[in-house]
Amino acid sequence: MTNSKYPEELLRSLEDYNIDMRDFMPGHGSGAKLLLDFNKVKGLEQVDGVILKSREIENGIVADIIIKEGTKIEDPVHLCFGVNKETGIQEIFPRIIAEDNTEVTLQAHCSFPNANGLIHKMFGHFYIGKNCKFTYNETHYHGEKSGATVAPVAYIYVGEDSVFDNIFNLTKGTPGKVKIMIDIYAMKNSVIRSTIRAYGKNKNDSIRIRDSVFLEGENARSIIKMKAAAKDGGEVLMYGITEGNAPHCNGHVECNEIVLGKGSICRARPFIRAIDPSSSVSHEASLGRFPQKWLDEIQAKGLSEDEAIQILIEAMLRET
Amino acid sequence: MEHNQKGEVDSNLLLELKDIVIPTLDKKQIILNQTSFGVEEGSIHAIIGPNGSGKSTLAYTIMGLGNFKPSQGKIIFDGIDITNLDITERANLGITLAWQEPARIEGLSIPKYISLGVEDKKNINKIILEALKIVNLEPEKYMNRYIDESLSGGERKRIELAAAIAMRPKLIMLDEPDSGLDMIVIEDFLNIFNKIKDLNMTILLITHREDIGMVADHGTLIWRGEHLLTDTFPKVMVRYCARAGLKEFCKRTLFDDNGECPALDSDYIDRIFREEGMD
Numbered sequence: 007m008t009n010s011k012y013p014e015e016l017l018r019s020l021e022d023y024n025i026d027m028r029d030f031m032p033g034h035g036s037g038a039k040l041l042l043d044f045n046k047v048k049g050l051e052q053v054d055g056v057i058l059k060s061r062e063i064e065n066g067i068v069a070d071i072i073i074k075e076g077t078k079i080e081d082p083v084h085l086c087f088g089v090n091k092e093t094g095i096q097e098i099f100p101r102i103i104a105e106d107n108t109e110v111t112l113q114a115h116c117s118f119p120n121a122n123g124l125i126h127k128m129f130g131h132f133y134i135g136k137n138c139k140f141t142y143n144e145t146h147y148h149g150e151k152s153g154a155t156v157a158p159v160a161y162i163y164v165g166e167d168s169v170f171d172n173i174f175n176l177t178k179g180t181p182g183k184v185k186i187m188i189d190i191y192a193m194k195n196s197v198i199r200s201t202i203r204a205y206g207k208n209k210n211d212s213i214r215i216r217d218s219v220f221l222e223g224e225n226a227r228s229i230i231k232m233k234a235a236a237k238d239g240g241e242v243l244m245y246g247i248t249e250g251n252a253p254h255c256n257g258h259v260e261c262n263e264i265v266l267g268k269g270s271i272c273r274a275r276p277f278i279r280a281i282d283p284s285s286s287v288s289h290e291a292s293l294g295r296f297p298q299k300w301l302d303e304i305q306a307k308g309l310s311e312d313e314a315i316q317i318l319i320e321a322m323l324r325e326t
Numbered sequence: 327m328e329h330n331q332k333g334e335v336d337s338n339l340l341l342e343l344k345d346i347v348i349p350t351l352d353k354k355q356i357i358l359n360q361t362s363f364g365v366e367e368g369s370i371h372a373i374i375g376p377n378g379s380g381k382s383t384l385a386y387t388i389m390g391l392g393n394f395k396p397s398q399g400k401i402i403f404d405g406i407d408i409t410n411l412d413i414t415e416r417a418n419l420g421i422t423l424a425w426q427e428p429a430r431i432e433g434l435s436i437p438k439y440i441s442l443g444v445e446d447k448k449n450i451n452k453i454i455l456e457a458l459k460i461v462n463l464e465p466e467k468y469m470n471r472y473i474d475e476s477l478s479g480g481e482r483k484r485i486e487l488a489a490a491i492a493m494r495p496k497l498i499m500l501d502e503p504d505s506g507l508d509m510i511v512i513e514d515f516l517n518i519f520n521k522i523k524d525l526n527m528t529i530l531l532i533t534h535r536e537d538i539g540m541v542a543d544h545g546t547l548i549w550r551g552e553h554l555l556t557d558t559f560p561k562v563m564v565r566y567c568a569r570a571g572l573k574e575f576c577k578r579t580l581f582d583d584n585g586e587c588p589a590l591d592s593d594y595i596d597r598i599f600r601e602e603g604m605d
Contacts, residue, residue: 300431302391307443307493308417317442321433324472 016043016088016117037081040069044089045096056083056110066097066127071112075105075135082113082143092153093123100128106135106165114144121182122153132162134170141171147179152210154182162190164198166223172200174215177323180207186215194223194252201231203323206240209269213240218247221255221285228257232274235319237266243273250278250285259289264296264319339402340367340497340528341388346399348380348387353397357383361399361553363546365497370519370529372542372559374566379548381532382426385499388530389423390416404496417443420496426505428486432475436468436485443493457488460521462514479506483515491522498522499530504538516541536563536579560589568595568602 038056041049047060047067055077059070071083089096104110118124134140142162148154164170170192176184181204192198204213219228234242246259263272276289296318304314341364348358358380365371373381386394388401390413401409408416422443431439440454458465461484471477473485483503490498500519504512519529519541533539545562547554547569555565560580567576576595580587587595599605 298392299425302389302413303425303428303430304442305413306389306417306423306425307489308414308422308445309442310414317434318431321431321473324433 015090015119016086018119035081035084037079037084039084039086040071041084041086042067042088042096042098044091044094049086053079053081055079055108058083063097063099065095066099068099069101071100071102073104073108073110076107077105078109082111082141085112085114086117087114087126087128088117089124089126090120091124092120095125096127098126098128098130100130102130102132104132104134104138104140107137108135109139111141111143114142116144116146116156118154118156119147119149119179120151121149122151124154126154126156126158128158128160130158130160132160134162134164134168136165136167138165138168138170140164140168141173143171143173143175145175146181146184148176148182148184150179152180152182152208154184156182157185159187160189162188164190164192164196166194166196168193169197170199172198172217174200174202174204175323176204176213181205181211181213184211184213184215186213186217188215188217190217190219190228192219192221192223192226192228192255194225196223196226198226198228199231200228202233202244204234204242204244205319205323206234206236206242206270207238209239211236211240214243214245216245216247218245218249219257220249220251221257221287222251224253224255226252226255230257230259232259232261233263233322234261234272235264235266235323236270236272239267239269241271243271243275245275245277246289246291247277248279248287248289250280250282250287253282253284255282255285255287257285257287259287259291261289261291261293262322263291263293264322265294266315266319338367339364340404341365341530342400342402343388344400344402346384346387346396346401348383348394349397351393356551358387358548358551359553361548363553363556365528365530366544367496367528368523368526369543370523370531370541372531372533372539372545372562373548374533374536374539374545374562375548376550376570377534378550380551381534381548382501384548385423385501385530385532388416388499389413389421417493417495421499422490422493422495422497423499423501424483424486424490424503426501428482432473434473436471436473439473439485440489440492442489443495453492454488457492460491460525461485461488461518463488480508480511483507487518491525491527494525495527497528497530499532501532502534503531504533504535512538536566536575539563540579558589560587561594564590564595564598565602568599568604571602571604573599573604 038053039051045066055074057072061068230246232244236242248257259276261274265272274291278287280287301314346361455465542559545559546556547562
């Protein structure tokens with residue numbers, strides 16, 4: 007177990023998420039954990055059935071996370087990729103394997119509270135075996151200067167009869183330049199639920215997210231939910247992609263984006279494809295302002311239109 | 327309280343509509359014509375009429391929704407002319423509306439939703455708990471929940487009602503609170519309306535169900551965009567049934583087990599049905 011001091015500022019930046027910072031410290035809390043301070047491993051703790059290994063490389067780390075067959079753990083495995091510095095390059099190469107019949111939640115926090123020219127890249131591979139329940143919950147905080155450039159890429163294979171929940175939150179602080187690409191390959195009878203939330207708050211925030219599900223196995227099912235807001239010149243582009251490539255598979259893409267203030271742009275580009283006549287893939291998208299009925303419902307309680315909009319954004323982007 | 331045919335009354339009015347005409351958004355048609363009536367403070371006042379007669383339009387206009395503006399007439403609330411005030415200003419004067427399809431804003435916690443209109447932030451938890459109890463929701467089951475698809479239609483309506491009660495408004499308008507609810511729930515809602523009245527709030531109840539209106543002290547009948555009558559609720563009910571040709575239904579609803587309706591003269595129903603040519 008590595009157990010050196012972890013920058014308190016990084017931990018404090020997680021308090022907004024109602025996380026007890028002590029749980030992140032090696033030797034505290036009950037879950038497995040991997041803590042990174044820039045490109046140095048500051049904490050690594052395993053639990054029964056979970057193997058965590060990491061190797062430092064020039065600009066980051068390679069991390070292997072293996073959930074052994076049949077392991078079912080309630081406490082999430084915490085991955086904390088923090089950078090306290092304003093600038094630099096952090097590259098993460100996670101390789102994650104959940105063997106058959108496992109149930110686990112990976113909780114990843116990427117916290118860059120002082121970012122001002124910082125670059126974070128991730129290139130991840132996930133292999134989820136058969137009959138697993140796997141949740142990957144990634145939350146980002148990029149500080150308040152729109153000073154981060156963040157480019158994660160993830161390839162995810164989900165085995166037969168498995169359920170994979172993907173949750174990505176980028177709603178607090180100012181994101182900066184963000185380009186995310188997620189490809190999920192769904193095998194027979196698997197279920198994919200992917201929810202992405204993002205909020206661009208000024209003209210220096212540009213968020214592009216591509217979330218793709220390829221339904222490759224018979225009876226595979228998926229839903230992608232993309233929720234975003236852009237204000238005061240912020241820009242958000244969401245690509246929601248689903249391909250139905252197998253018999254009786256079923257997928258849906260849903261995109262809701264709210265535009266606030268002059269110069270803000272929200273774009274949604276759903277792409278759906280079905281090549282099997284028994285498959286079904288659908289999409290729906292709404293962009294612009296909130297429905298007037300929703301605003302009326304709140305304003306009838308005495309709030310102004312601006313206050314009502316803030317309440318609705320808070321509700322739409324509520325992190326789970 | 328005595329009403330004349332126009333629904334004008336002399337005493338203790340919280341809300342007065344004076345010659346209100348409500349057009350469609352493009353102003354090419356009239357949704358509700360020349361309507362005047364008053365709502366007494368502390369009362370339950372029912373607006374009844376068939377589907378599409380303009381009842382909800384009237385509620386939206388009183389609330390001040392942007393797409394519902396009268397082309398003529400005045401709305402007086404608590405002695406203030408609110409005709410040109412917007413929805414927020416009216417809500418801050420003490421008017422609110424519980425919607426027919428309420429609590430649609432998924433992602434808000436239930437306590438947050440209920441507290442939206444509460445001014446007394448110091449006692450906010452106490453106010454939320456009280457409001458939940460009034461609408462017969464057990465606080466321990468709802469304080470940590472969010473508005474989401476797991477809530478039933480009845481729960482959403484109760485939560486909406488709790489949010490309205492927590493505001494402590496002078497006037498709560500309830501837009502078809504009975505829609506989509508079973509009889510057991512409706513019976514419970516009638517009790518809740520009386521609890522709201524006991525808190526010195528005035529209720530304007532929009533409904534097309536006559537049995538719901540029976541809880542009201544007074545009523546107004548809107549028929550195909552026309553204000554026909556404002557009076558005691560049984561009289562309004564008789565006129566409604568006479569217009570619709572529902573004599574047996576009328577008697578069944580109004581008469582007690584002894585075949586009597588103390589609120590009406592013995593020949594009142596026959597007379598009104600004759601007037602409407604439905605005898």
